[in-house]
Amino acid sequence: MEHFFDSFFILSTIFALSLGRIVKVPAGPLIRVEGRDIVIPCNVSHFDGPPEQDFDWELTQDSGSIMHVVSTLDSSFTDKSYEDRVNSGEIAVERTSASSVVLRIKHVKLTDSGKYKCLTPSTDASISGNYDAEVELRVISDSLKVAAPKSRSKAGSITEGSSFDLRCTASQDSVEGTHLSVTWEVRRGATSEKILSLNPDGGVMAGSGYSQRYQAGVVRLELLGNGVYRLVVAHALPTDEGTYVCVAGQWVKDKSGAWKNILEKSTDVGEVKVTPIASSLMVSVGEGNVTLNADSTLELTCTVATANSDAIRIEVTWYVGPTPSADQGSSRLLVHMDRDSVVNGSDAITVSRVSADTTRLVFREVEKTDTGYYFCKVVGWMPQSGRTWYKAAEKTTTSVRVTVTLLEPTYSVLLSAPTTPHFSDDPTELECKVTDVQNANGTRMTVSWHYRKPTPADLPFSDDLIATMDQNWDLQAGEKYKERVGKGHIVLTKLDPAVFKLQILHTRDSDRGEYFCTVSAWAQTKDHSWVKTKDVSSRNLPVYWDQEDPSLIVVATPLKAVFSGGDTFEMACKVTGKKLKNPKYSVLINVEEPSGRKIRKIMSMSQDSVTRLEEWNEKNRLDSVVLEKSSADEFHFRMYGTQISDAGYYYCEVTAWTPDAGNTWSEATRDISNKVKIDFENTGPAFSVSLHSDRLTVYPGETVKIECVITVHGAAAGTDNISYDVKWSVSTEDKSVFLVSMDRWGLMTLAPRNGTSDCSLERIKPRTYRLSIHNTEDTDQGNYHCSVTPWLQTSDGSWQKSLEIQSEPVLLKVDFAMLESLKYPLLLGAAAALCVGLLAMLIGYIGARFCCKNALQGDMRGNRQLVSMEMD
Template identity: 45%
Template sequence: MARHDAGGRALPPLPGAGRGLGKFVFVAGRAPDGRRGRALRLFPFAFGKRSGLRARLGGAAPEPGSRCPAGGRREAGGGRGQAGGRRGARGSRTAQRWDFSAREESGAGARPGRGSADSGAAGAGGGGGGEAAGTQEAGESRSRPASMGRLAPRPLLLALLGLALCRGRVVRVPSGSLVRVVGTELVIPCNVSDYDGPSEQNFDWSFSSSGSSFVELASTWEAGFPAQPYRERLQRGEILLRRTANDGVELHIKNVQPSDQGHYKCSTPSTDATVQGNYEDIVQVKVLADALQVGAVAPPEPGLSLRLGEPFELRCSASTASPLHTHLALLWELQRGTARRSVLALTHEGRFRPGPGYEQRYRVGDVRLDTVGADGYRLSVARALAADQGSYRCVVSEWIGEQGSWQEIQEKAVDVATVLIQPTVLRVAVARNVSVAEGKGLDLTCNITTDRADDIRPEVTWYFSRTPDGAWPGAPVLARLDRDSLVHSSPHVALSHVDARSYHLLVRDVSKENSGYYFCHVALWAPGHNRSWHKVAEARSAPASVDVTWLEPDYQVYLNASKVPEFSDDLTELECRIVDMKSLQASVRFTVSWYYRVNRRSDDLVASELLAVMNGDWTLKYGDRSKQRAQDGDFIFSKERTDTFSFRIQRTTEEDRGSYYCAVSAWTKQRNDSWVKSKDVFSKPVNIFWASEDSVLVVKARQPKPFFAAGNTFEMTCKVSSKNIKSPRYSVLITAEKPVGDLSSPNETKYIISLDQDSVVKLENWTDASRVDGVVLEKVQEDEFRYRMYQTQVSDAGLYRCVVTAWSPVRGSLWREAATSLSNPIEIDFQTAGPIFNASVHSDTPSVIRGDLIKLFCIIAVEGGALDPDDMAFDVSWFAVHSFGLDKAPVLLSSLDRKGIVTTAERDRKSELSLERVSVLEFLLRVHGSEDQDFGNYYCSVTPWVRSPTGSWQKEAEIYSKPIFVTVKMDVLNAFKYPLLIGVGLSTVIGLLSCLIGYCSSHWCCKKEVQETRRERRRLMSMEMD
């Protein structure tokens, strides 16, 4: 019969038609709600016992419930449909046409059921008419053109069959059969994969002793699922389910009995959208009788006592009478406390496997496992070690091979023996205290005592150390005798074997450096397997103290302070001398070390600091405290004579106060021309100290003439006294402070004149050019100074002081500042009844336009007694602060002195300044061509000069006016006048130029010539001719 697809198109016949192979229809599986399933559905028809599909694929067709080649399961419904097809084969064979349609599912998540009636009928028809249909289709295929060919190639058909058979839910239990022994525990895992629905799946377990009918055993879903015979075992905990994951569970049966032998089925309720795959799997369990016998060859003894290196053997027996073919595996275990350790094992596959730590001993044959007779197993240890002590037991397990895999069906263990390892007794003794003269030979004997009488070989090593504890094995090795009786030593050291238990060490020509502690270390070696050796014991002797005596130099050390400082920065000199020298040899030299220790009032111990040390090769090394100062030349270490060493501090500071002592070392020349320190002798300390009282400097100022008038000479003397200052010299500075009533600068201090410690006079801030020689400072005595100021003026009023600094001499011509003091003030106050001057600033134009003239008047007002204008003169200065406030420093603009000389400061602006005197008491400042930067606060300062009755001019105190704020505005009209005129002019010129260019171009360049029609000129005919 011809096949058609969903669109009605004819399809070629399947391969194998007419050879007993029914037809297949592949349709997309659908859920009851109409959604498309995940895989193709396979509907088989007319499968015989030896179908054409079996022949074409080269193997048997899958049975219901069997595994797919890819590890999956075939759809459960397919299996039942196939069964229906077989039932249909027994029916009528008359029908020649069939209706191939997809089965309807009972619903998503339902268990697969049997096929419907229609499908069964179809299966019956297919079974009966397989050959007829095949013949008909074959005929139709022969009638088609050859180009149509077959339906699909064989690989595509196999892929479609695999996809249809292997997609869907897969439930798995262990493959093959499980074998267990009576009394052991049975564990059967079951898991599911490739499923839809929730991640956590439920499992049902059933049991069948024959494999035909199953009885409910346990369930993770329904509490009432188990059958009545198993509910009691579930309640007692003998049967339980343990979930290992959302898709896995384990069935545990404790104390397995012969009645538990049979088939166990694991099934999962469906949660899939379409019924596909397999939902159950079955495993067979076989229960064997306990036929394994394990025991020790001899009853366990209380303990097997051995010595290190001795061999021992342990035995156990193991046999089985199982009806099946089983293998035995044996393991020897060592238990020490609660820890168990694997020694050596024989696996069920016949392989030897040493435990951790026994690999090397197994490879060299030190640990072996042998069989003895039919059921005996022997553990042999060639040499016992300390780690071999403990309880040994024999663990035997029984294995069986099922379908290429091994199963351990039971395990038994038996305690064999307890091994006790006794250490080897070894004692080593050397003479404790030995004294030998320098240059003689040192002979030491090492005596060995042991309880071993077998073939052992000792290894003797001699060590040397400066301390009795001996940092062994890091101490130097003098000589060694190995177990092969080979000696390893230096040329001046010999090691000999006197008898079986005595070994002599000989050191020739000893010196002082051979004094110390000697040790004898002995190790006992015993022969082992395969010509190997192992150490059974080792011990070290107590230290033997060796003192090399010699005639050391006898001398004393004396420290003397030849120069002691009285003040800071003084010179300190110490001499370290060697006295009472006895028993000196030509091969002895002396060096010195200098130490410093801080003086403390308490009893606390203070560590000494090394200042410098001289080695045996005359090299000098500085300590941390003296390194920098020695490089600067402040510390000097020298050797004056053979027996005298000196230490000099050029400038002693307060930090240098303390105790100093020296140590003289004697060095002896050795055989290799090296020098070794043999003796140290320390001197008594010398204390360097002076009273560290604070420096005191007192300055008193006095005035010989308590009252004077303007124009007279002012005189002030300063008397200096000091304490705790070494050889002081004084420098003097005269300062003047304006009286408090002067509010212009109340805190101003002016330096007038100074005199340094070398009596050099210097004018400081004295700026009165007319009185350059008007101040004098001189030194009257070492501690007294006099200051004079001639022709005093009213402006000189104020407080005068002497600032004195004391200087102490340092190295050479250097001076150090010791103290500074300030004298009491001496006041100059003129009691006059003269006029009072005030200054003010006025301007008629405080706000101007840029470019206009700014006029500022400084007006002086005189109050009090009237003065002749010729007896008054003024120094006037103008200042400006170019800001809205007075937060910036004032700028000097111009000044006019009392002689009429005008001085104008340099400016970086275009505006000009002029200053003139317009009247006796008025001064005018003009700013020509004002700019924006000329705004701000302006004020003037006035210094009056008044002629005294004697005809001299007296300078009055400087006065200041209040500031006036000047604003400079911008003239908008003038600012835009010239740009507008320039723009109009340029526009006019450009327009006229454009017209001229246009006219010229149109008149000469772009003119067109017009061609006129030429007229004929004919002469008039005469009348006669007419």
């Protein structure tokens, strides 16, 4: 490996030396303006020796004399004629790298013209290449001029859409190789934007914000001769406001063909203020409030006043709203005329332009429904580049109140009750009559029937719609009465144009209250539709009859008492009803647990004698409960093979149903009986359940174990005549979730899980069950419960199910272990950092050992002369 690196270094050195030293300066000539700064770079490459090279600068003047200007190594190198400028820093050489410098001359003078040579003293082992390079500098006089003849510029304050032009003069003395450019800019605050530029090659270029307007000819640059340049802006926009600046530039082209700016001057030509059309746009509706009769013609004018009206086109839209402050969203559009005077209206409503600033709305055959607040919206459009238009202004007039009067019909409404009920289910008949009718020619009358439920005087009342007739005499029933009207139990008829009748064939107790009718008058419009013009309501008519509320008395009697498990329990429920008309009864058997915490529905029988199991869902005992109807008002409930878990308080819940019209049944009243207790003389031992957890706080991914311990009181431990159903669940703030269970035969049921954790249940002792939660996660946090149902074996070998008991909850918390989660990433990061450090040290050692050589030492000034050939 060592021989390989030595060979590579020797070949590289020979290749570099074969190229030879190269010194470079920019290609000339360099043309600069008197008084400006100039920077001439110089760099050397392909040299041997130390990496930092020295440079000398010489000037060969036009007279042929050679002047020493400045050096990076020898301060005495500078001629006396340049010492003051070098000492003051006006002339300086600055390093930009170890092998490159720049010669900087501030405020260059005409006498600085000449050929500048950059020399590099030799540090090479052999002479090869060039050791100096020369570039010509031409310093010309500052002849660039730019001015603004304000007397010939048309600027100042103008209106949006107007035109303006600005002028400036720019010139320079004719010097070979220099070219003139002129740029117009607009300054807004601290920022400037280019508008148009006349480039040094004679081409015109537009700024990014003015490109489209320049192509459309709206913005242009004109050459008027004698160095006068004019900027013309047609159809001024509000964004054209600002201070306009004329910038003149002097350019030269280098050997590569690229343009370089050597001098630039600017002058403020003038400030332009653009007044937006929106600030001068005024719109108004000429007339004041208007009142006219129906079928008349409404005429309104909208007047527009604005500055520069010749450059703007007007779009007009008319609206009518319900209130003076109504906007377009809540108003009705009447007619629209666009900026090209194209009208989108109808035969009855149109708009026309009567003068340059006035439009007229014509609304023929107005109706009462056309009453409202009329206003017009005006939009001013201005032309812009590309034959397009933009919205320059938008205003809305104040509204004008237009009232359309109509002779309304006058009439009165009388409500009477030809037939009233004396008992529930009797018919009711109401008659609504229209009297004292005037001005009703061509008017159509319809009716609406309403019911008001009796309420105390201090409470608000509400009205229910029974049915209504629309303008076409079509019947529409209220939501609460749709079924009765549809079945014909409520009948509405129209006896003649002024008499309406309501019939309730079977009056219910819930129909007791007050009734009234409302008669509506409808007028036909010109489009043959109907519009409601008036509503008149009758007085309230009460419909009542004497009524006593129905009642029930339910008595439960035990027929067979229960003293031990396996006996039959029987209970009779006797029903006594009062103030009920042809009732039928439905029965529900309920049981209340001895603790009083829970009420469970066992079995029910409908009024049609259809029985149904409610919450009795024990698969092996579905046929052990029976509910029978022994008479119209008596029911028997039996339970065969009672178990200890059946202990509790049993009672009957009876509902009385009475018939309605159409053989439908409605609930009249309900009652519950007294409670009958099922108890057992000897229920066996007592039980209690407790939970024990190995820990209450775990980290994600760990396993936690919770033990459910059953304690038996009153029986010897380890007996074989007791078995258990065990169920685990976890509860959070809003719900309880079943986890796993094990029945008395040892069969386990596991609920499906959505997360990554898992749980298992095992019996570790005769009365100890362990729940294990593996790979815990944050969703496993909560209160854990253990529910136990004991089963006791009787002397005859049968099993009795006891009451379910539940443990107190155990709260399990899942914490996030910050240190544990960061342990492995930190170890891996430290190991990676150590490996990278060792690798860096190895690379450094190899480079220092094989790839580097000692730098040349000695007097740098002594090495300035060429080395003797004998040194080779």
